[in-house]
Amino acid sequence: MSRRRPLPGFSRRGRRLCPSAQLSSYRGKHFEVVVPKGTDWPPGIQAQTKPGASQSEERRGAGAGASRALWKARRLSLTADSRKSQLRFSGASCCDTLPARPPPDEPAPLLREDPAAPPRLRYTIPEELGRGSLVGPLARDLGLSPAELPARKLRLATATKRQLQYFTVSGQNGNLYMSERLDREEMCGEAASCSVSFEALVQNPLNVFHVEVAIQDVNDNAPRFLRDNFQLEINELTSPGARFALGMAEDPDVGSNSLQGYELEANGYFAVEVKESPDGSKFAELVLRRALDREREASLRLVLTALDGGDPPRSGTAQLCINVTDANDNAPVFAQDRYRATLREDAPPGSTVVIVSASDADAGTNARITYRFGKMPAKVLQKFVVDAESGMITLKETLDFEDTRGYTLLVEVKDGGGLLAHCEVEVEVLDVNDNAPDVILTSVSSPVPEDAPAGTVVALLNVDDPDSGENGEVLCELSGKSPLSLVSSSGGSYKVVTASTLDREQVSEYNVTVRAADGGSPALCSSAVLWLRVLDVNDNAPVFAEARYSARVPENNAEGALVLRVRAWDADWGQNARVRYRLGEGRVRGAPLSSYVSVEAETGALYALRSFDYEEVREVGLWVRAEDGGAPALSSNVSVRLVIVDENDNAPQVLYPPAASVALAEIPESTSRGAILFPPCLPGCDPCLVSAAGEGGFVPPGTAFVLPGMSKLAKLKAESRFSVADGTDSRQQLRARLRAQGMKPRPA
Structure with a gap:
């Protein structure tokens, strides 16, 4: 008892004196209590210092009205006689005592936890407390005085109905009481620890405290056999060391209060040994220590006692009725002490796991053996079944490697005389690829x-x-x-x-x-x-549909006339693909390009801002820029060539022969084809296709001479050639008229 534990406080007529005192050690009948520095002692109480303490460290109260003194850490003697322990304080006229163990009407010890954690109280009580039994001074441990209880409205909350049915809090003193008897085995079964948790709620101000009541097991259940009598028949020739299975006792208590062992009434033949099954439960085996003699003793009646570990221990008994028979002097023997088998997890129910085999050297009924499973967990018994006659173990339910990878089966064989043998079967479950990733x-x-x-x-x-x-x-x-x-x-x-x-x-x-x-x-x-999804980045500049653009614009066009459209597209998306157009810088005949043409930003339409005159401007070259909406923006340029088309807005002029005169030429009959007839006639300002015609219109095919036509963009040559070949030797006078072939002919 050397560990230090908190004390609930020193009590003197219901008044707390030193709630911070701690039990330091216990040696025989002597306790040491440590009182921390700064303890505020009540008036009239003085702790006795250790031998050798300086007088300056001691301060005595002068009575109930004296001021309280703060004390450094003291060690107080707590001496226990045969009835109770007393903690003695030296004071003016008082001597307070602290019982070594609280009487039954005192509250259960309060265990306080880390103050940094949420408010939490823990009480420990034994099970089977009756209605009205005190659990603990809940209000006091929460720091509430009786006068505060009406306003703070202490109550229990946030617990299930089953939890609240066992506890109640008094509205008068704030103590926590049992409202009905609590059975630990009924509540927690065989669990190692058992507790009930609920919340204590106070108001004004609102606060909540976690309360946990630990239920200590009380040895209130005695071990009990499932049967009161066990009948055994044992042959007189059974060899010492033979074992016989006996019934198992049950005890719902836990820990040391649970079933601990078995005892057999003293006799000269048998002893009992305690065996433990795979699930931890204990069962008894009867062991023959000395050979039987039926002629001397034909039957035995013994008392088998099951004991728990309580203080005092409890027990349960059963009668063993042993009849001694003749001849069965051989116990069954398994071919192997341990069998091993493997089984795929997808094996269907009914699949054979393994066949265990045992033999008995006896004959007749004594040699008849039966197989069964020994004590095993229920979940194992659900999976396998053993045939009593053949010893074949088969699968009862499907297996799952991911749940359990192997089983250990305990198989018993019993002959007709009651002799037993055991073996183990280890079943390894083989994984099957039955789960997709x-x-x-x-x-x-x-x-x-x-x-x-x-x-x-x-x-x-x-x-x-x-x-x-x-x-x-x-x-x-x-x-x-x-x-x-x-x-x-x-x-x-x-x-x-x-x-x-x-x-x-x-x-x-x-x-x-x-x-x-x-x-x-x-x-x-x-x-x-x-x-x-791929997010667009402005990594593509606009691309024009054509590498270069050109258009023919007739002169004398209307102002604002659509000349052409440029079009560019951007492979990007959204704002990055939005294209706008603008005109590049330039000049025409000294004037800004923007005074001649304009481009629409959204559509790329190019408009003429003035009427063109072929005789002044025959061609306009410019650049159009396409720019996207990215940041930063990307752009590209394209060249545009505008060709001004001449219109027949000027009449031709005949410079030779002079006006009102006739040009005569004498042509020898032998003149070869292509000879010069007249000197060249210079055209007017418009370089149009010019042809010669007679009085009645254009010269029909087969005429004596022609004035060759000129291309639209070429001037007349320096001379014109024609040929005459009609076979006559006569002179001809021709009257010629020049026509300029345009949109509207103009005579000259």
Whole structure:
């Protein structure tokens, strides 16, 4: 008893004197109590200091009215006589005592926990307390005085109905009482620890305290056999050392109060040994110590006693009626002490596990043996069954490797004379690939910028397969073609990362299937779909539909006339793909280009701002810029060429022959084709197609001469050629008229 425990406080007529005192040690009848520094002693009470303490450390109270003194740590003697222990204080005229053990009407010890934790009280009581028994001074331990109880409204709350049915709190003194008898075995069964928890609620201000009442087991149950009598028939030739199974007693108490062993009434033949089954329960085996003699003693009646470990112990008895028979002098013997078997977890019920075999050297009834299972947990007995005649153990229910990987079966064989033998069967459950991998996407980062570098983590996933060995080894892969790859982490975790740069303009989203396959044969597979959207980045400049643009604009056009449209598109998306157009800088005949043409920002339409004159401006070259809406913006330029088309707005002029004159030419009959007839005629200002015509209109085919036509953009040559070949030797006078072939002919 050397460990230190808190005391509930020193009591003197119901008044707390030193709640912080601690029991330091116990030696024989002598206790030492440690009082911490700073203890505020009541008036008239003085602790006796250790021998050798300085006089300055002692302060005596001068009576009830004296001021209290703060004391340094003291050691107080607590001496126990045969009836009670007393704690003696030296004071003016008082001597207070502290009982070594609280009387029955005193509260259960209060255990206070760490003050940093939420408010918590713990009481310990024995089971079977009657109605009205005190559990503890709840109000006092919560720091509430009786005068505060009406206002604070102490009550029990937040507990189940079953928990509250055992306890009640007094509205007068705030003590916690039993409201009905509590049976630990009924509440907690065979659990090692048993407690009831509920909340204590006070108001004004509102506060809640956790209260736990630990229920100590009381040895209130005696061991009890399931049968009052056990009948055994044992052959007189049974060899010493033979064992016989006896019934097992039950005791619902726990710990040391539970069943501890068995005793057999003194006799000259038998002893009892305690055996422990796999589940921890104890059963008795009767052991023959000396050979029997039926002629001397044909039967025995012995008392078998089961004992628990209580103080005092309790016991239960059963009668053993042993009849001594003749001839069965051989106990059954198993072929093996231990059998081993393996069974696949997918084996159907009814499958044979193993066949145990035993033999008995006796004959007749004494050699007839039967098999059965020994004491085993219920869940094991649910899985297997043994045939009493053949010893064949078969599967009763399906197995699950992931739940239990092996079983140990205890098999007994009994012959006709009651002799027993035991063996163990170890059943190993073999894993079968009956679980497909489970693929769980734990995190997905979508959308992913298309300029994300290679190795960027876009998703996390976890793969689990509860099977074992190769059946639980999982291989993951991404199906389909994508710039993604899987990187294994640890413990079945994977990262999905970019294997290369992304291009939203090529693929804007990915639907990737994560496929997981285990190593079983055949392999089981599962999959999960990862949907990933690619976020656009402004990485594409606008592109014009044509490398260059040109248009023919007739002169004398209307102001504001549409000349042409330029069009550009951007492979990006959203704002990054929005294209606007603007005109490049330039000048025409000294004037700003913007005074001649304009471009519409949204549509790319190019308009003429003035009427063009071919005789002044025959061609206009300019640049149009297309710019997207990204930040920063990207742009591209295209050249535009405007060709001004001449119109027939000027009449031709005949410079030779002069006006009102005739040009005559003498042409020899032998003049060869292509000879010059007239000197060249210079055209007017418009370089149009010019032709010669007679009085009646254009010269028909086969005429004596023609004035060759000129191309639209070329001037007349320096000379014109024609040929005459009609076979005559006559002179001809021609009257010619020049026509300029335009939109509206003009004569000259």
